[in-house]
Amino acid sequence: MPPQVGSRRSLIVSLVLTVAIAFGSLAATLSLGWGPKLGLDLAGGLSVVYKPTTHATTADLQEVVTILTNRVDGLGVSGATVNLQGKDVVVSVPGVKNARAVLKVVGDTAQLLFRPVLCEAAVGAKLTAATTLPACAPQYQDTAANLNVNTSTGNPVNIAPDPAFTNLASTPPLKDIKKDTVLLPLLGQPGVRYVLGPSQMTGHSIKKALAQQDQAGAWVVNYTLTSSGSPLWDQVAQRNFHQLLAIELDGVVQSAPLIQPNQASFTSFAGQGQISGSFTQQSAQTLALAMNFGALPVRLQALSTVTVSPTLGHSALVAGLGAGLAGLALVLLYTILYYRALGLVIVLGLAVTASLLWAIISALGHTAFAPSFDLAGVTGLIVSIGITVDSYIVYFERLKDEARAGRSVRSSVDRGFRSAWRTVLAADTVSLLAAVLLYIIAVGDVKGFAFFLGLSTLMDVLITWYFTRPLVILLGRRGSSSTSKLSMAAGLHAGAQSE
Amino acid sequence: MSNETDTFAPVGDKTYGRFGRLYHGLTTVDFVGRRKIWFTVSIVIIVLGIGSLAVRGFNLGIQFKGGSSWEVLAPHTTIAKMTTAVDKAGLTNPGVEKLGSETYQVTADLNTLSAAKQLTITNDVVNAMAKVAGKNVTQVSTSSVGPTWGGQITNKALEALIVFFIAVVAYISIRFEPKMAVAAFVAMVHDLLVTVGVYSIFGFQITPDTVIAILTILGYSLYDTVVVFDRVRDNTQGVLKGGDITYSEMVNLSMNQTLARSINTSLVAILPVLAVLLIGADLLGATTLQNYGLALFVGLMSGAYSSIFIASPLLAWMKEREPRYRELAARVLVRMDRRVLTASSAAVQGAQTSATNLRPARSGGASGTIQARARKQKRR
Numbered sequence: 001m002p003p004q005v006g007s008r009r010s011l012i013v014s015l016v017l018t019v020a021i022a023f024g025s026l027a028a029t030l031s032l033g034w035g036p037k038l039g040l041d042l043a044g045g046l047s048v049v050y051k052p053t054t055h056a057t058t059a060d061l062q063e064v065v066t067i068l069t070n071r072v073d074g075l076g077v078s079g080a081t082v083n084l085q086g087k088d089v090v091v092s093v094p095g096v097k098n099a100r101a102v103l104k105v106v107g108d109t110a111q112l113l114f115r116p117v118l119c120e121a122a123v124g125a126k127l128t129a130a131t132t133l134p135a136c137a138p139q140y141q142d143t144a145a146n147l148n149v150n151t152s153t154g155n156p157v158n159i160a161p162d163p164a165f166t167n168l169a170s171t172p173p174l175k176d177i178k179k180d181t182v183l184l185p186l187l188g189q190p191g192v193r194y195v196l197g198p199s200q201m202t203g204h205s206i207k208k209a210l211a212q213q214d215q216a217g218a219w220v221v222n223y224t225l226t227s228s229g230s231p232l233w234d235q236v237a238q239r240n241f242h243q244l245l246a247i248e249l250d251g252v253v254q255s256a257p258l259i260q261p262n263q264a265s266f267t268s269f270a271g272q273g274q275i276s277g278s279f280t281q282q283s284a285q286t287l288a289l290a291m292n293f294g295a296l297p298v299r300l301q302a303l304s305t306v307t308v309s310p311t312l313g314h315s316a317l318v319a320g321l322g323a324g325l326a327g328l329a330l331v332l333l334y335t336i337l338y339y340r341a342l343g344l345v346i347v348l349g350l351a352v353t354a355s356l357l358w359a360i361i362s363a364l365g366h367t368a369f370a371p372s373f374d375l376a377g378v379t380g381l382i383v384s385i386g387i388t389v390d391s392y393i394v395y396f397e398r399l400k401d402e403a404r405a406g407r408s409v410r411s412s413v414d415r416g417f418r419s420a421w422r423t424v425l426a427a428d429t430v431s432l433l434a435a436v437l438l439y440i441i442a443v444g445d446v447k448g449f450a451f452f453l454g455l456s457t458l459m460d461v462l463i464t465w466y467f468t469r470p471l472v473i474l475l476g477r478r479g480s481s482s483t484s485k486l487s488m489a490a491g492l493h494a495g496a497q498s499e
Numbered sequence: 500m501s502n503e504t505d506t507f508a509p510v511g512d513k514t515y516g517r518f519g520r521l522y523h524g525l526t527t528v529d530f531v532g533r534r535k536i537w538f539t540v541s542i543v544i545i546v547l548g549i550g551s552l553a554v555r556g557f558n559l560g561i562q563f564k565g566g567s568s569w570e571v572l573a574p575h576t577t578i579a580k581m582t583t584a585v586d587k588a589g590l591t592n593p594g595v596e597k598l599g600s601e602t603y604q605v606t607a608d609l610n611t612l613s614a615a616k617q618l619t620i621t622n623d624v625v626n627a628m629a630k631v632a633g634k635n636v637t638q639v640s641t642s643s644v645g646p647t648w649g650g651q652i653t654n655k656a657l658e659a660l661i662v663f664f665i666a667v668v669a670y671i672s673i674r675f676e677p678k679m680a681v682a683a684f685v686a687m688v689h690d691l692l693v694t695v696g697v698y699s700i701f702g703f704q705i706t707p708d709t710v711i712a713i714l715t716i717l718g719y720s721l722y723d724t725v726v727v728f729d730r731v732r733d734n735t736q737g738v739l740k741g742g743d744i745t746y747s748e749m750v751n752l753s754m755n756q757t758l759a760r761s762i763n764t765s766l767v768a769i770l771p772v773l774a775v776l777l778i779g780a781d782l783l784g785a786t787t788l789q790n791y792g793l794a795l796f797v798g799l800m801s802g803a804y805s806s807i808f809i810a811s812p813l814l815a816w817m818k819e820r821e822p823r824y825r826e827l828a829a830r831v832l833v834r835m836d837r838r839v840l841t842a843s844s845a846a847v848q849g850a851q852t853s854a855t856n857l858r859p860a861r862s863g864g865a866s867g868t869i870q871a872r873a874r875k876q877k878r879r
Contacts, residue, residue, distance in 0.1 A: 306642040323778045327771025379791045386768030397760040423729040427722045433666055434718035441659040446711050
């Protein structure tokens with residue numbers, strides 16, 4: 001007996017171990033209540049792919065990932081991920097009920113900027129785009145001298161909008177550059193726009209902002225600054241003392257508060273401040289939220305936004321599983337009809353493979369790696385049914401060849417396995433090659449698909465060696481010593497006897 | 500081992516029916532000799548596909564051309580009602596389709612509008628569709644894609660494809676031989692062209708899922724080809740030493756021997772995909788599954804066809820152009836008593852010489868010299 005095929009003892013050990021490991025691990029994951037981590041298209045949820053509009057370094061993108069992760073985590077949904085794929089940032093929040101509400105928060109890929117207000121502008125009936133903005137006329141400028149704040153009431157002198165800007169269009173998002181002077185609308189007040197100077201501070205400096213009610217019951221936004229942000233803020237506030245400082249978020253002025261209107265001279269904020277004014281609860285919360293977002297180092301553009309309702313996701317899951325099971329049943333029916341008793345080997349083999357796969361996928365769902373199990377993955381698995389069963393077909397067809405050539409069943413199973421094994425290895429190498437390359441190069445769903453295809457191909461190699469080989473060889477040896485009809489496939493006997 | 504004596508095995512057609520011959524690997528299809536037929540069939544399909552591609556192009560999904568789509572499960576409505584509703588919500592000329600039995604999909608391109616306007620319209624459409632469907636707004640799935648996203652996916656897929664091709668050709672060249680790599684490569688390109696052509700002819704929508712599916716098909720087609728080539732290599736290893744069978748005949752023999760396996764494997768691969776297509780997509784209306792299912796179905800059929808009818812005949816044709824195999828063919832001719840071996844008689848011979856019993860056979864029933872060459876063929 002050639003050494004590679006193995007002694008009876010080692011064959012039995014291999015067979016028993018494989019079956020025990022497969023069903024044992026399945027039982028273990030089931031009893032732990034583990035299941036695969038369902039992907040977006042099966043569980044429902046939200047997925048957005050963002051791309052930086054300007055050149056971004058890897059460090060920038062890493063920072064984007066960190067900030068977005070914080071935002072998503074802040075929403076209190078489990079299983080959300082933010083990761084980099086090439087230069088794209090992919091946010092996926094599976095299993096969330098109201099995906100659109102989440103999108104509003106996550107999707108606001110804001111750059112929070114603090115810009116000085118130069119002057120106010122009205123909105124004309126007919127707007128034309130301006131390549132460069134004119135300077136504000138001196139009498140309309142919102143300088144400390146012009147505003148002349150009354151420190152006891154806290155009110156400035158009312159300065160009219162500069163008519164030079166009335167018929168100019170607001171700065172479009174792509175031209176909204178940090179170091180430029182821009183013309184932007186004020187949130188919630190359609191008739192009001194501001195001409196703003198270059199940004200003096202970004203949302204980086206804000207540690208936390210909270211919408212709260214003061215003693216009088218009015219809504220205010222309290223904020224604290226980071227340790228490095230605190231001196232910067234003091235510097236900016238001093239420069240703009242008794243002037244308006246606009247808080248700009250993605251091309252819209254959220255608020256343009258006056259700095260320390262009740263004080264005669266500038267005093268340090270000491271790391272915290274308060275924005276008050278005519279806030280409603282909602283507008284205060286919106287501003288606080290915007291300030292909390294922090295500035296992303298680059299502006300992001302959503303390349304693709306997908307929300308899947310949980311019902312549609314569920315129906316896709318049912319469809320996928322239904323199709324998979326129906327396909328499996330058809331395949332099993334066909335193999336049993338064609339190979340008779342040997343078909344039962346395939347049934348058992350698929351049961352072992354399926355148990356192992358399910359256990360592995362479920363267990364992976366509980367690790368940090370956690371490939372999400374989506375429709376593409378399901379398809380990968382369904383396709384792998386064909387590859388798995390083919391290994392049996394290759395072997396059984398070889399068996400028939402050997403039997404036809406007049407060999408005993410006993411020697412057929414050994415020789416047949418050795419030649420089938422080479423074929424299975426060569427063919428599975430190609431499948432694995434495809435899976436690995438796809439996994440490395442491709443993006444998005446393709447990755448999940450490649451992962452599950454690769455996993456099941458690897459499983460096929462292992463099962464062929466540790467399960468099919470011992471089982472069929474043991475059956476074959478038994479078949480040669482007894483004359484039981486069940487010992488080997490009817491078809492195989494027919495093939496052998498016909499010669 | 501009583502069967503090793505020189506007795507003729509019963510000739511297939513007397514003992515078995517058509518299925519029995521297939522089951523026992525005794526079919527006598529002349530794969531190599533009729534290659535012109537197989538190649539013509541493929542070329543016609545491919546030319547039709549390319550023609551359609553030139554005239555009509557692809558039906559690209561929104562993921563490629565950019566745009567927005569909305570989906571909702573709505574059992575009790577009609578396309579007309581849905582169209583009216585989304586028209587009112589601000590869409591001009593939207594595409595409204597019914598997917599499966601009760602899922603409605605609306606598509607439109609909003610990319611020319613400003614971000615704010617896009618958001619408003621998207622929300623309006625969600626509300627309108629939810630109202631028509633009688634569902635909560637959270638039940639409406641949305642998808643919006645910028646105009647550059649699809650290009651990115653396509654580029655990545657092309658990149659993967661090229662690397663895959665190179666790796667595969669290298670692997671087969673080393674594991675088998677360069678000519679097999681070329682034949683397998685041609686078979687893959689064949690499947691790619693057929694699938695793409697069929698998509699254009701029938702106007703099926705191309706989505707990123709289709710791209711995934713096509714990559715799978717190529718992998719599968721190759722897998723199938725490798726299994727067949729493994730047998731061809733096995734059988735042809737000693738062919739030069741003998742003088743009674745040519746390379747082409749050996750390929751034919753190998754093909755007939757693996758025909759049962761090829762058909763079984765293809766069926767086993769196609770059955771689940773058919774289940775995906777019919778049960779998953781049509782009955783339950785999962786669009787992603789439909790996209791996968793269609794491409795896989797077309798591609799697997801083409802893959803099964805190409806590994807049998809394209810890759811192997813092509814390999815035989817290329818090998819027969821090598822001087823040593825030409826000489827072999829000439830020697831075989833002489834050995835065969837100057838009888839011209841027609842393609843079909845070669846196939847008959849192939850069938851009679853089963854895997855391990857190689858004998859020069861009678862062609863067409865006429866008597867020839869019977870030489871015992873039982874079990875000379877090398878098997879590792």
